[in-house]
Amino acid sequence: MPPDSRTTSPTRPMRADARRNYDRILAVAAEAIAEHGAEASLEEIARRADVGSATLHRHFPSRQRLLEAVFRDKVEALCATAADLAADPDPGQALATWLGAVARHAVSNRGLAASLMRGAHDGDPTLGATCHTMITNAGADLLARACRANAARPDVSIADLLKLVNAICLAVEREPDGAAQADRLLTLALTGVHPAGGTAGRKM
Amino acid sequence: MPPDSRTTSPTRPMRADARRNYDRILAVAAEAIAEHGAEASLEEIARRADVGSATLHRHFPSRQRLLEAVFRDKVEALCATAADLAADPDPGQALATWLGAVARHAVSNRGLAASLMRGAHDGDPTLGATCHTMITNAGADLLARACRANAARPDVSIADLLKLVNAICLAVEREPDGAAQADRLLTLALTGVHPAGGTAGRKM
């Protein structure tokens, strides 16, 4: 979605210079976030993009907006992956594979997990389709299929599953071997701690 | 452990006024952290404790030190719980129960999860027994027992397990129904997504 359209469409296209600045900020922001994570300094992004800080704040009124813009294409890629996997003959593995892909994206793109997490319910109704809802919708389908194939418990929600994945990624994001750890923890979470499919409950 | 002793003990006890300030800062910090989480403003804590910011920084050279001091007794309680549970006839459930207790503490004491997480490897060798290592040691025993009883996979480490719990708590900490969510996610992670203990692997 180009940045010049609002949810109510009849808006004039951006002026050429404005769009130039917008694009430059976005490119620089991607670098900075990859380097310093979701808490990268906005001031420095503006500086590196040769732009006043006011300009950055005008184009992206909140940090969350900037993150969403930076990660939009990654999120779209994940949604596309989900669509592909919807045709997989093994719905259970398709779901697991997709969650693994989400995790891999999240650890290799610092800040993505934080962005998806924060976007959950930050109450910005002006933003129609946030990355968070896009991902949720994409995953809901895979989970439903896995459920029907009896490969997932019916009482688990896609929101919970994604929260789990994002939590893991957020936690290991700053560690050197983050990818390996994320993979290990995700596998653990999906298969449980019991050795060979025991079904012991938990008492509190 | 009283704050006037270092790992090498021959240190004079704190002066009375210094200890007074130390205690007041700690009390105020506990409130502030409960209210605003681990990122509470140190400046405001100093202000509320009627103390110059320099005094706060002298007593607690880093945010992590302050967090550790605030949560020390909670962590000791968890370690005691672990010791009790070591006698439980069902090692698998004992482990699960303890992890649940850790989670409950972490969601009801904002900042605890962050503190335990950050303490993992922040390279502060001057601090002998951090909360992180205390918890890890306490849990290692429970996990070893569960392992011996074939109630936990042998390839799972206590570090991973705690990382998982803390990640979950960190993620749901700011949500209104955090406790319920944490419990649900923890159960999910411990038992896996498969309906009745299936053992399907994951392909990436």
Place this chain on the structure above:
DNA sequence: CCAGAACCGGAGTGCCACCCCAGTTAGGTG
């Protein structure tokens, strides 16, 4: 009671997010 060590806190530094407003520029119109 008094010397000196321990301790205190205000003022200073440098970073940050975010806002205001006077000046500049793009781009449609005559």
Place this chain on the structure above:
DNA sequence: CACCTAACTGGGGTGGCACTCCGGTTCTGG
């Protein structure tokens, strides 16, 4: 082409933060 206006810009201001320096104050042992 020149011009006019709305859109856009960015320097500088505000307020908050973590953290440090240093002259002054307060404990405490002898």
